[in-house]
Amino acid sequence: MSRTLRAQHDSFPLSQPFRISRGVKTQAEVVTVELAQGGVVGRGEGVPYARYGESIESALAGIEDVRVALEGGADRAQLLGLLPPGAARNALDCALWDLEARLSGRTVAAKIGAPEPERLISALTIGIDSPMTMAVAASRIADAPLIKVKVDATIPDTQIRAVRNAAPNAKLIVDPNESWDQQLVRAMQVVLVALRVDLLEQPVPADADEWLEDFTPEVPICADESVHVTADLDQVARRYQVVNVKLDKSGGLTEALALARGARERGLGLMTGCMISSSLSIAPALHIARMSDFVDLDGPIWLREDRPGGVRDEAGRLWPPQPGFWGTL
Template sequence: MLRAPFRIARGVRESVDVVVVEIDQDGVTGRGEGTPTARYGETPEGVFDQVGTAVDAVARGADRQALRMLMPPGAARNAIDCALWDLEARLAGAPYAPPVTGLVSARTISIDTPEAMGAAARAVADARLIKVKLAGDDPAARLRAVRANAPAATLVIDANEGWSIDLLAAMQDVLVECDVKLVEQPLPAAEDSALAGFVSRIPICADESCHVAADVAGLRDRYGFVNIKLDKTGGLTEALDLLATARGAGMGVMVGCMIGTSLAMAPALRVAAHADFADLDGPWWLREDRVGGLSFAEDGSIGAPSDDLWACRQGA
């Protein structure tokens, strides 16, 4: 269950289901977690069944590279891939290491009335980075309410495919007025060709339009940033390839997350160590996280999880 309703342009969530994979070898266990996402046609049952299709291959020794050939990107492959990373590190006796010091995660403000979003911003006004969820309904009033109540925070906004190209154009002055640093996925992924040739005064980030490294080549004329989420890439292995490909293309990087526990966030810390923006507050939205999970200071600084949560937390 979530501590409060989480509203984005596509709808509202009050709870979240996750799928956890455990892989045992020689008395050692590796764990990984994935969050099924309806936007990509996933259900908890479907993801669980998809994990089952890979059990025999993993038991026969399929590694992370083979897994990318066996399964499509998504929550199921993410859970298995991260469990394999964890298992490999534990079998090798790899030392634990904290995430990069000073790593800051965005605090997310979900869609509500302007007054309620202003109040939410006031409650997290000490956060160094705030992500503002917006839809097509009067986004200017909502954004101004957040900025008025969090004057010092760095702001990024996320429309979750809820805008049109005309609304994006109309919002340019407001985005500059509110000193927004990044606009995430304003148009539906199927319609983002309209961004080619559009001159935005604020950098635009691909989220739903970007899943894996191979996507980057087709996005460079539309976006300046990509949002890397392990549940989209299908695991840390592909996420690190996407990071390298995006950087090689001269693009900026945000590392994001679905709502999930700290077991899902720990692998993403390896990407966050090299990202321009981090949005890993998924566990903060839960009423109860895993014991020993990430901590979040008032300014959004991330505290390392306990040593037994996941074995590969150090920067790549």
């Protein structure tokens, strides 16, 4: 078996700035992998995240470190031992899934033993801004069934209220991106209930969440930065009610499936999330989304131009990519 591995940095300008508590993003910076074998090509994408000490350069270096093994025929199980969880392994793992599907003539869904991806409800995100600007943004997507609100620790109650007033019928996910502390989480409980928030995502830093073991929230709290792989679940289950499965954290669809199943076995709720990315990151995540209670896969919606044939959003309803885009024939 002989393969050829190609990895490169691709940049996708956003249609508008994306603001969270950590800063502002104007471009999606991704690593694209292609694995070719016998004239067939499998593709994958990873999004390095500085929060986890990753960069485009480090991801490409990690891929280069395992080039010989991958070109020599290493499979997904072997890849788990070759690279740690992260964007580099995600890009390679997803490329292997895509290549396997094309070589075998069986879709990824068939290999998993699941239905083919279909249209689903996926959150539309409102970035941090003034309450008035956030209200205007919410009014434009008020018909969406699920809205995610990015907030910080300054005026989160005012920001959430502005969105709720502009979109009275949508389910709401509030995401402070680790910017709150214990005192603010406790103080915000009455506000979250009053504004009918459905999920609070990673309000405090991952290294300062021990106190959640003795806290009973009024609104379910979802672990994001606190959970990466299946080995994290026993601790996470003592502190959170829901886990956010992201392929860039887990290091690919292979571990993400194990993580999702392990979360369900422990009675945890499931969310599927993503980075700001192209549809090549989203297509594999759809296989986790079908298992999830909350889906947040609007990364490509922020792009000025996505990869051809990618996902399509209609007012918060996400359609899968066109046949043949990834994991299908």
